Amino acid sequence: MEIEWEGGHRSTYSGEQLRWACPCAECRGEAGAPGRLARVKTLAPEELRVQDVSLIGQYALQIAFQSGHATGLYTFSLLRSLCACGECARTRN
Amino acid sequence: MAVPSREQVLGVLAHIQDPDLGRDVVSLGMIKELEVDAEGKVSFTFELTTPACPVRDRFKSQAQDLVGDIPGVTAVDVRMTANVRPAFMRPKPSEILPGVKQTIAVASGKGGVGKSTVAVNLAAALRKAGAEVGLLDADIYGPSVPAMVGSRTVPEQVNGMLQPVEAHGLKVMSFGLIYPGEQPTIYRGPMVGKAIEAMMVQVDWGRLDYLVIDLPPGTGDASLTLAQAIPLTGVAIVCTPQDVATDIAVKALQMFRKLNVTPLGLIENMSWYVCPSCGHRHEIFSHGGAEAAAKRLGVPFLGAIPLEEGIREDADSGTPVVISRPESAGAQAFTGIASQVAARTSIQSFRQLPVISVR
Numbered sequence: 001m002e003i004e005w006e007g008g009h010r011s012t013y014s015g016e017q018l019r020w021a022c023p024c025a026e027c028r029g030e031a032g033a034p035g036r037l038a039r040v041k042t043l044a045p046e047e048l049r050v051q052d053v054s055l056i057g058q059y060a061l062q063i064a065f066q067s068g069h070a071t072g073l074y075t076f077s078l079l080r081s082l083c084a085c086g087e088c089a090r091t092r093n
Numbered sequence: 094m095a096v097p098s099r100e101q102v103l104g105v106l107a108h109i110q111d112p113d114l115g116r117d118v119v120s121l122g123m124i125k126e127l128e129v130d131a132e133g134k135v136s137f138t139f140e141l142t143t144p145a146c147p148v149r150d151r152f153k154s155q156a157q158d159l160v161g162d163i164p165g166v167t168a169v170d171v172r173m174t175a176n177v178r179p180a181f182m183r184p185k186p187s188e189i190l191p192g193v194k195q196t197i198a199v200a201s202g203k204g205g206v207g208k209s210t211v212a213v214n215l216a217a218a219l220r221k222a223g224a225e226v227g228l229l230d231a232d233i234y235g236p237s238v239p240a241m242v243g244s245r246t247v248p249e250q251v252n253g254m255l256q257p258v259e260a261h262g263l264k265v266m267s268f269g270l271i272y273p274g275e276q277p278t279i280y281r282g283p284m285v286g287k288a289i290e291a292m293m294v295q296v297d298w299g300r301l302d303y304l305v306i307d308l309p310p311g312t313g314d315a316s317l318t319l320a321q322a323i324p325l326t327g328v329a330i331v332c333t334p335q336d337v338a339t340d341i342a343v344k345a346l347q348m349f350r351k352l353n354v355t356p357l358g359l360i361e362n363m364s365w366y367v368c369p370s371c372g373h374r375h376e377i378f379s380h381g382g383a384e385a386a387a388k389r390l391g392v393p394f395l396g397a398i399p400l401e402e403g404i405r406e407d408a409d410s411g412t413p414v415v416i417s418r419p420e421s422a423g424a425q426a427f428t429g430i431a432s433q434v435a436a437r438t439s440i441q442s443f444r445q446l447p448v449i450s451v452r
Contacts, residue, residue: 004448053451058181058324059353061449076353076447 001050001063003079011083016048018063021082022072094165096133103127105159112148113436114443121443126172135160136170142439143302144175144223147432177224177302178442180326189323190293192300193227195438197357198319198328202345203338204310207362209237210408211331211398211427212307217413218431220262224302227257227264231319232309233278233288236269243411245273254297261416266296286318293322303438312348320352326441327357329395329434334361334382343386357437358393359383360430366400367422393437396430399423 001013020037022028029035046066054062056073064070081092107119114121118139127137139156141149153173160169179194190196199212209232216228230238239245242260248270249256255271257264268278268288280288298304306325309315319325328349332342346356361383366375377400387394398404401423407414415424415431 002450002452004450006445006447050451053449055324055449057320057322057352057354058446059320059351 001053005080009083011079011085011088013079013082013084014048015050015065016043017082017084018050018074019043019048019065019069021074021078022063022069023074023078024071026071094133096129096131096165097135097163099127099129101163102129102135102137102160105163106156108159109152109155113440114142118152133165133167134170135163135166135168136172138172138174141173141175142442143177143435145219145432145435146175147429147436149173175223178439180438180441180444181324182443182445187324190298190304193298193304194302195326195441196304196306196323197434197438198231198306198308198316198325198349198354199331200308200316200328200345200349201310201331201338202312202341202343202348203332206331206333206338206342207398208310208331209241209307210404211329211360211362211430212305213238213241213408214404214413214415214424214427215329215431215434216263216303216305217261218415218428219303219305219435221415221419221428222431222435224435225300226262227266227298227301227304229292229296229304229306230265230267230269231289231292231306231315233268233280233285233315234309236267238265238267238307239269239273240411241408241413244270246270247273248296251297253295255295256297261413264298264301266292266298268292282314285314289315289318290322303435312345316345316348317352320349320354324446325354326438327355329357329360331360331362332383332386333363334376334379336379336382338378339382339386342383343390346390346392355441356390356392357434358395359387359390360395361397363400364397369402393433395433395437396426398426398430 003011027035027037049066051066052064056062060073060075062073103119106124107117109118123140125138125140129135153171156171157169177194199208201208216226220226230236244258244260246258248258257266330342330346332338363378366377384394399422403418403421404414404423407417415427418424
């Protein structure tokens with residue numbers, strides 16, 4: 001998946017990277033209980049492939065994976081902070 | 094004497110800057126159908142981004158003066174028109190509300206500060222300026238729009254789509270029209286979200302320049318559903334000057350900021366009162382609270398509205414004050430605020446949202 005930001009910067013994401021960053025309660029855990037992503041070491045290939053992306057208002061993307069998992073709303077600020085390009089990695093460090 | 098070229102005319106018109114968009118009117122594509130005839134008569138269309146443009150008259154006289162001063166020009170004919178552009182530059186129209194160019198929410202956080210009165214008059218003022226306007230009452234529990242626009246018509250269904258009700262030239266939809274009289278709506282939160290979605294998806298809004306959405310108080314289900322369902326152009330926040338209202342208005346504003354909805358600005362309602370018997374100006378709920386909050390938060394202050402008996406009377410009798418007594422201080426305040434809202438809304442037409450592609 002690729003995003004071209006308002007300022008022109010481009011970010012590219014792999015399905016694998018997005019899946020492991022899923023912010024939903026099931027994956028992250030809630031009320032002190034660890035989520036699924038903290039419990040598993042590997043994910044099946046269909047869990048890592050992006051099937052569909054839809055816009056939520058103008059603040060987030062809902063990403064559906066081929067496995068059917070689609071509960072994560074990825075805010076644009078989360079996605080911006082996940083940008084893996086060299087320039088962004090340098091500014092983060 | 095030789096007549097000027099089209100380029101010469103565009104060259105001088107490029108000196109006119111749009112104060113809100115921060116660019117010249119030629120590069121913004123506002124000058125259309127430019128013609129220069131053999132006698133030196135120049136005519137063109139000046140297409141504004143909103144009929145409620147606050148600088149309309151200034152633009153016209155600037156254009157006339159600048160072009161009139163070019164040597165060889167014998168007459169200038171400027172036609173002022175407006176074409177509201179869709180919010181945001183995007184490849185395809187949104188699937189929900191496809192015919193609606195701009196969606197403007199009116200929110201306050203706190204109840205009882207005059208949100209619906211502001212929404213109704215804002216919509217009526219935009220309509221009066223010449224725009225096609227819809228008014229969606231998103232207050233499911235306490236719909237006040239039907240009474241304020243004097244409509245008791247039950248919406249009809251055509252081909253499975255609810256038809257909005259016409260009132261004062263506005264297209265109106267409200268739960269108060271669907272369930273009129275004293276029937277309450279007793280819903281839990283998720284149902285409120287569904288009801289608001291239905292009023293967007295199952296209503297035949299048609300083509301609109303602006304859809305004004307009157308939100309209920311609070312920072313919960315209704316506001317969240319709306320901000321998730323559609324890319325709102327922006328939100329105007331209403332409050333009264335007292336601290337207890339501005340504090341909650343700030344919470345509402347920050348909520349919309351978190352959802353990446355642009356705050357168009359703050360509006361101060363019940364800002365002052367002129368006593369009809371003594372003529373003195375009283376500031377019952379204090380004064381200037383909204384302007385101070387706007388400054389602190391770095392958002393525009395859109396204007397202040399007086400506390401007037403006429404505004405209340407006309408709301409109760411079903412005619413917005415901007416229509417019934419346009420000369421009153423209250424109506425003028427609403428009209429000025431509508432222009433400011435329209436100008437702030439136009440800015441959003443030139444924003445490029447993130448473009449997402451999946452391979």
